[in-house]
Amino acid sequence: KELVAALARWGIVPESKALLILSEIADTDNVYLSARNIENLKLIAADQLNVFDLLHADKIVVTASALEKIQEVYSA
Numbered sequence: 363k364e365l366v367a368a369l370a371r372w373g374i375v376p377e378s379k380a381l382l383i384l385s386e387i388a389d390t391d392n393v394y395l396s397a398r399n400i401e402n403l404k405l406i407a408a409d410q411l412n413v414f415d416l417l418h419a420d421k422i423v424v425t426a427s428a429l430e431k432i433q434e435v436y437s438a
Contacts, residue, residue: 365396369403374421376402381419383408385427408432 364395366376373382379402387394397405407413408424408431416422424432 365393366400367402368421369400372421372423374423377400378420379418380404380421381406381415383411383422383424383432385431408438409435411436418423 369380374397382393382397382403382405384393385408387405394405397403404415404419408428411432
């Protein structure tokens with residue numbers, strides 16, 4: 363319920379396809395357990411980011427730590 367409420371506060375309606383990028387994902391993480399039950403939400407680790415997921419999403423949510431990880435992994 364809290365994750366759905368947070369997504370709504372960020373302007374993500376249930377009908378839109380959302381991509382949530384985290385710095386890392388553990389199978390026991392509460393965000394992972396919550397996100398897998400939301401229909402149009404895809405959860406991905408920053409080091410597993412790909413163009414298909416970016417283009418397929420209507421909205422993208424990135425945590426600050428994930429943004430740092432993306433810059434670390436994909437910077438030239």
